[in-house]
Amino acid sequence: MDTTLTFIDLAGSIALLLWGVHMVQTGIQRAFGPDLRRLLAAALGNRLKAFAAGLGVTAVLQSSTATGLMISSFAAAGFIDLASGLAVMLGANVGTTLIVQLLSFDVTRIAPPLVLLGVLMFRRGTLARTRDLGRVAIGLGLMLIALGQVLQVLTPFEDVPSLRILLGMIATAPIVALLFSAALTWLAHSSVAVILLVMSFASRGVVPPHAAFALVLGANLGTAINPVLESAGGNDPAAKRLPLGNLINRLVGCGLALAALDWIGPVLVTIEPDSARAVADFHTAFNLVLALLFLPALEPFSRLLQRWIPNRVDAPDPSQPLYLDPAAREIPSLALASAAREALRMADALEAMLHGVADAFDKGDRTKIAETKRIDDTLDRLNTAIKAYLTVFDPDAMANADNRRLLEILTFTTNIEHAGDVLERDILGIVNRQLKRGLKLSTVGKAEILGLIDRLCRNLRSCVAVFMTEDAGMARLLADEKEAFRDIEAAATQAHFMRLRAGAALTAETSSLHLDLIRDLKRVNAHLVAAAAYPVLKEQGELLPSRVRSGNQD
Incomplete structure (x- = not known):
């Protein structure tokens, strides 16, 4: 004993x-x-x-x-x-x-x-x-x-x-x-x-x-x-x-x-x-x-x-994480840096989806629709892997700065994944329906949609820059894009109803399709703003809780 x-x-x-x-x-x-x-x-x-x-x-x-x-x-x-x-x-x-x-x-x-x-x-x-x-x-x-x-x-x-x-x-x-x-x-x-x-x-x-x-x-x-x-x-x-x-x-x-x-x-x-x-x-x-x-x-x-030990010569599966090293979890700051680097791969995949949507819409290429939908599967798998990698950390055992960065990474990846879902389920669905029915937008309307997709690509790059640098000035510029897309949608909606009042029945369906595309592209932009700009502006105390004016007005 x-x-x-x-x-x-x-x-x-x-x-x-x-x-x-x-x-x-x-x-x-x-x-x-x-x-x-x-x-x-x-x-x-x-x-x-x-x-x-x-x-x-x-x-x-x-x-x-x-x-x-x-x-x-x-x-x-x-x-x-x-x-x-x-x-x-x-x-x-x-x-x-x-x-x-x-x-x-x-x-x-x-x-x-x-x-x-x-x-x-x-x-x-x-x-x-x-x-x-x-x-x-x-x-x-x-x-x-x-x-x-x-x-x-x-x-x-x-x-x-x-x-x-x-x-x-x-x-x-x-x-x-x-x-x-x-x-x-x-x-x-x-x-x-x-x-x-x-x-x-x-x-x-x-x-x-x-x-x-x-x-x-x-x-x-x-x-x-x-x-x-x-x-x-x-x-x-x-x-x-x-x-x-x-x-x-x-x-x-x-x-x-x-x-x-x-x-x-x-x-x-x-x-x-x-x-x-x-x-x-x-x-x-x-x-x-x-x-x-x-x-x-x-x-x-x-x-x-x-x-x-030579370098790996075969191309890795794009949906498999490259930087989520399990050993790095011993150092939260290093694990967060690894997760942020993996999140950038999600942004690259979303930009590839935007280019795929533009090609399918511009050239009427149905093979581009299938290829772009497969990229969304990559986004889903990477998002799941990053969440599983980060959610094992105990918030009470981490420094405040690390907890804040962890939340920023999860916010970024979640919104990027949601933006990909909008592209895959809604926008590509509209493009596919357009091709099946043989509908064609006007030259001006087509140029407007392609211009908005190009604008989203630029906003995505700004989103990545804000996510990495946490620059408040750049975050404000990115947040302003939400109002710009809102104005574009309002103008397109007004033009759509003006066509209907004028009795332009032949253009009603293509006008509605044009308006649906603008609305969904605006939703993608909203996810980009929420992914990076809002967390930075909230940390700076510059984000209002609501756009609705509070209090009774006489």
Whole structure:
């Protein structure tokens, strides 16, 4: 019974340590995520700058996985070359060692003040960034409390027979220790937490230094496995180059370090007799040496990876999302950027539908009607995929700016999809009916409809620009287009009734068809305005709740 309770106590302490690491990472991502992403993007001029940027950003985020997701998005977009991306990852690997160095000292006494400070900042802070930094302070405090609890629990835990058998295997077979630690890190998704746990075991003498160093190597290997597995479902195999290159770096480094462990271990223990500090120093030294070895060879290594994993040559299904990376969900700002990029594909598909409608109407080509209707299926599938990708986020766990952007993306995609439905169900239906009945609009009427479709294409481009830049001036201009289309419809309606009064029976049907097309095109324009202009104007406080004048007028 005592053994079972001890196991539960240890498991609870480890869970608290993992949760503390998670709180630190998510707090930093929410507070500084977009700023760190911009800093990372600005420092990719050469390999040394990229290495320094990866080190600095990861030292703040304490997650090489988060840094890897950012840099993978840049590489997928073609903003950086593979060698610079690999240099960032080498820097990121060094950056994760810094908090381990800090916590290798006896700083457990500051855990309660950190938690107290964090709670005050989280509960009393008026700014979102202040609350996020409070979350970071709470996470650091929980990590220190968890480490202290692990040390207390380990004393009776050392004599458990099953643990003695396991530790005996680890102590006598470094390769077993490496594989065990790699699997544990893969499950925990945190090399920092696993290495801190190894430090606790080493400080209590539960594992000898030699085995502790092998466990550190395994943690370094395990943290590189998840990005490879998470990128395996992508549409482009080339997206796997960066995480696979990082994994190969780690494999080579672990192999060399494991071969030299019998020589490195005694030297390091002699230099640093404190076991916990020796583990932290070995972790940092391993990543520094690995960076020094691979930085000069990144160019030929990247070319080798490009030959091994060529770009995808077959055209992807246009209805399948290209940028909705499931791994990016760990960083809300990055996931939102991916969803926004996918939303732009919907805008491109809608513009293709507008051109298809124009061709079908102008040339009387029925094959264009079928092709354009198929594009609407692409819009529907992309809209469904984006919604499914974004609706898993908990609004209470996201920053206000991220929640607002998420709503803007959903508003944009929903309206673009509705605009496509109007084109597919209503406007193409009218065009198809016109062709079947052999009806022809006048030259002036036909030119007017084609001019309105061309105007919608321009408005769609303005809609995309407002969605991406959130420019209030451009949003006002786009909103004014709604009134312009309203005036065009009113003028067309008046002309239609004037023809009817004049007794022009032969033109009544084509006049009605002309009016129906204008009304439906106005509906498409209304969706474009609602997709991008209204959210921006509402945020600026420039959107009236109603066009109807309120109050009684005498």
